[in-house]
Amino acid sequence: MSEIWLMIGAWVLGGLLAVGVCTIVVRALALVVELLWRWGRLLHGVMVRRTPEFRTIAPFRPEDEPVPAYRNYFFGPAVRDLHQIVNLGAVMWGRSVGDRFRALARERLTQAREPGALKLAQALALLVGLAVGAALSLPLLLLLLGLHALLVLLIHLAARLFAACLRGLDLIVLRLKGLVRGVLCPHCYERVPYPSYACPRAECRRRHGDIRPGRYGIVRRRCACGARMPTLLILMRRGNRLAAFCTHAHCGKPLNRDAGHAREIALPLVGGRAAGKTQLMAAMLMALESAAGSGGPEVRLADEDSVSGYGVLREVLAMKGHTRATQRNLARAHSAVLGRGRSEQLVHLFDAAGEHFARGEDTDALRYVRAARTVVFVLDPLAVDVTWELLDDADGAAVDRTLASTDRPDTVFANASQAMARLGERGPRPRLAVAVSKTDLLAGSGVLPDRLDDSATARGWLTENLGLGNLVHAMELEFGEVRYFFTAAVTDDDGRVDPSLAPFTAWCLQGTAPAPRRRAGTGNTTPSRSRVRRRRTVRRLRT
Structure with missing residues (x-):
């Protein structure tokens, strides 16, 4: 008879341990999934929505730049977003884990009327699950952050390489046209190494000094007013050629529409x-x-x-x-x-x-x-x-x-x-x-x-x-x-x-x-x- 009771006790204890382990695993996975969801929401907020709650650093604004144009995303804003994600991610992780621990302590321990042994064991399992989930989520989020940083670095290098190739192509085209030293201003008779171009939007007409591929655009540049403009002369057809201007301080007058194209x-x-x-x-x-x-x-x-x-x-x-x-x-x-x-x-x-x-x-x-x-x-x-x-x-x-x-x-x-x-x-x-x-x-x-x-x-x-x-x-x-x-x-x-x-x-x-x-x-x-x-x-x- 005693052996039967021992077996029953062992089965009950094993069941309780299994329930406790399942509780720990489920709670840990729930916390990991919640943190990953919050991480994804943070990425969307910083990189897409850009609402005030997702900002810790002032964004790159065209009026703060020496050139009245938006920077290419991978020439500055991507690093800014990564910095914001690191700062806001650390705050998000600490706040989310802390809130879950405080909520569990309040519901299971401090506000419980008669915290029996079973409830105490359940609360302990939940606490252990939260600790395990927090411990598992931290390296996982760091891994995602490292992959994000690596992706930004690789795309940044690829963008620089692509911009350099496009600049080289533009230089080859200018050399074939005999314009490697620039175009000739018909007003001041000086050589203009590269003209400044006006925004195509009539109500804007901001002048951009050097629109070639670089930090302010690879194939297209976005003016401070939001208008798009090509960065290469070979992309300017006769119908969409930008108005060019001399860059010498004593001149600044308009060049021919065909300057740089012939x-x-x-x-x-x-x-x-x-x-x-x-x-x-x-x-x-x-x-x-x-x-x-x-x-x-x-x-x-x-x-x-x-x-x-x-x-x-x-x-x-x-x-x-x-x-x-x-x-x-x-x-x-x-x-x-x-x-x-x-x-x-x-x-x-x-x-x-x-x-x-x-x-x-x-x-x-x-x-x-x-x-x-x-x-x-x-x-x-x-x-x-x-x-x-x-x-x-x-x-x-x-x-x-x-x-x-x-x-x-x-x-x-x-x-x-x-x-x-x-x-x-x-x-x-x-x-x-x-x-x-x-x-x-x-x-x-x-x-x-x-x-x-x-x-x-x-x-x-x-x-x-x-x-x-x-x-x-x-x-x-x-x-x-x-x-x-x-x-x-x-x-x-x-x-x-x-x-x-x-x-x-x-x-x-x-x-x-x-x-x-x-x-x-x-x-x-x-x-x-x-x-x-x-x-x-x-x-x-x-x-």
């Missing part, structure tokens, strides 16, 4: 006062239009200023009048886009006032020569005294002397070449197109040669007939390639530009690589001697 050609026109530079520039644009109409590359003016300026010049040419003198301050370049698609070229025609070349101290303002690979020198033959002697001998009294330039070509070239030497950077020597202007005024006088479409003939006429041999020699020493053209910036009765402008414009815009400039200190003394000869020739021209 290969740029800077074509400065150098010449004295009233040499015919402005009319020649208008005639060149008309020649490009005529070539486009006869199967040549498509041409369109790049901005509203160029459209309005070209319209006035075209009307003057149609009336066979003469343009007014270019303003002495730096005028805005006339810009046109040649071609379509990948073959687009953005051409800047710079026409500076002749006063800049007449006085040597003024030529420092001609900063655009640093970007030029072809320079146009407008040579007015009426500014040479020998021309009037030839006209007198050939009965050329019909030519109006007031149409002649007041600056000698050799003086103008000497001042301009000195400015190019001061402002130009070492590299390939530019080409020179010598445009002998106003040949329409000399036509029929017997002064011009019989053939007007040959460079050698024009060179011989300048050296032998006008006595400009020193000037021609200085040009050929200073520039890598020199070509001479007889030009007439006039139109016929049908509004067609003179035929001499077509080959002249084509040569100025063709992609012939200029001859490389030899540098001093490369093993021989030829470059320094060449520079000495050029300086002596320039001094001779000035005197």
Whole structure:
């Protein structure tokens, strides 16, 4: 009989122990599940909802940033969220575990009327379950936190690598377009390494200094107003191109919409006062239009200023009048886009006032020569005294002397070449197109040669007939390639530009690589001697 009671007692004790173990396990798992649920709610609150109860650190706001844009999530905000999760997670774990222990003590021990042995054993099992659950949840939450931190680190590194690849792709595209040193501002003539872009939203128009992939966006950037903008030039199609602006402090004016999207050609026109530079520039644009109409590359003016300026010049040419003198301050370049698609070229025609070349101290303002690979020198033959002697001998009294330039070509070239030497950077020597202007005024006088479409003939006429041999020699020493053209910036009765402008414009815009400039200190003394000869020739021209 005693053995039976012993067996019954053992069964009862085993049952009680099993119940106690189950109670401990269930309570521990319940606490772990509750803490995991709270952890998930904390993640959603910090990373998605961002309501005040989930904030312990001030968020990244665009008004606090040097750039008016939101940071990419994995370039700062992800670390901020991780920091918040650590702080709020520690508070959540301690508060949740403490609340469960206090609630259990209050319900099972302090407020129990008759806490018998069975209830005390049950309360003890629950306390042990809470302790086990708290002990199990802590390393589990730390593991989740470590995985979260590792994921943030890996995605951050991947984002940096992806941004670097996109920047490299953008640099390759710019290099293929010849824009590795930046785009050219048509207002201040400075190179802009990377323009600032305005927000596409009309009511915002905040300017963003560098929108390339980085901390403020990988593929898209989000402005402080919430508008999205592309970070790569290759993502800007013609319909969604952002308004670009010069980044130089003294300028800040808008650039062409095609800046950065097309290969740029800077074509400065150098010449004295009233040499015919402005009319020649208008005639060149008309020649490009005529070539486009006869199967040549498509041409369109790049901005509203160029459209309005070209319209006035075209009307003057149609009336066979003469343009007014270019303003002495730096005028805005006339810009046109040649071609379509990948073959687009953005051409800047710079026409500076002749006063800049007449006085040597003024030529420092001609900063655009640093970007030029072809320079146009407008040579007015009426500014040479020998021309009037030839006209007198050939009965050329019909030519109006007031149409002649007041600056000698050799003086103008000497001042301009000195400015190019001061402002130009070492590299390939530019080409020179010598445009002998106003040949329409000399036509029929017997002064011009019989053939007007040959460079050698024009060179011989300048050296032998006008006595400009020193000037021609200085040009050929200073520039890598020199070509001479007889030009007439006039139109016929049908509004067609003179035929001499077509080959002249084509040569100025063709992609012939200029001859490389030899540098001093490369093993021989030829470059320094060449520079000495050029300086002596320039001094001779000035005197």
